[in-house]
Amino acid sequence: MTGRHEEAGWTAPAPAPAAAGNEAGCAAAGRGRNDPPPGTWRRRAPAIAAAAGLLALWQVIVSGFGVPTYIAPSPVQVLQVFVEQGDILWLNFWPTLMEAASGFLVGNTVAAVLAVWFVHSQLAERAFYPIAVFVNTIPIIAVAPILVLLLGNGYAPKIVIAALICFFPTLVNMVRGLKAVSPQMLELMRVLSASGREVLFKIRLQSSLPFLFAALKIASTTCVIGAIVGEWIGSNYGLGSLIIEATYNFRAPLLYATVILGAGMAVAAFTIVTLVERRVLKWKPPEVF
Secondary structure: HHHHHHHHHHOOOOOHHHHHHHHHHHHHOOOOOOOOOOHHHHHHHHHOOOHHHHHHHHHHHHOOOOOOOOOOHHHHHHHHHHHHHHHHHHHHHHHHHHHHHHHHHHHHHHHHHHHHHHOOOHHHHHHHHOOOOHHHHHOHHHHHHHHHHHHHOOOHHHHHHHHHHHOOOOOOOOHHHHHOOOOOHHHHHHHHHOHHHHHHHHHHHHHHHHHHHHHHHHHHHHHHHHHHHHHHOOOOOOOHHHHHHHHHOOOHHHHHHHHHHHHHHHHHHHHHHHHHHHHOOOOOOOOOO
């Protein structure tokens, strides 16, 4: 057999190297599915370095120019507030978190339901969409006192204010996403005798998810703003009330610490929405954040 193959000019192909393939497989198996990509920390390094540089610059300016504490405290003084008065900060943190989270859920849920209704009923869209635009044009700081008069001084007006801020961006994006379906896909579903519910859940909702998460990222930060603004108008608790109290009593370190805590709440909410988006939209390329 060997001589016959040599006479025909045929040689057997060399076997593929198995070691390289095994090493690549082991490397892929060693890196978990949920582990961040190799360049994740490299992308985050500039933001971390910029934040550290700004804090250092803040400390140098306040210390070098002798800025009074009641005007601009140093980062070290703000950090001392977190250590020495952390119980006051956390006591006011939880009411604001509850109001922001409740407003986020209520506002986005109502917006999603109305968006589905608008897509299925042009009459409803023509009737109520202009009203939604009109309500959105009213400054939230002007709506807040009215809601306090109507709903009292409890949690309800703060939740409604946070929901109103979240409502309009989600409504606009959701309507656009539900309509962003190719006519060919709708025609295919019609040929397949798909029901309206099947078109909604299998086609329209799938196409609206990127638009929805874009709105949810905005709402995750603005709901915190809405809750704090509501606490400014009338409240004895929450980060908004603590900001007013620290401002009028010239307690600048406490004021800065409260603002930083509120900003951290918004950043945490944004991060949670981003992580959920990556779980749901696995086909979408990761963003810088």
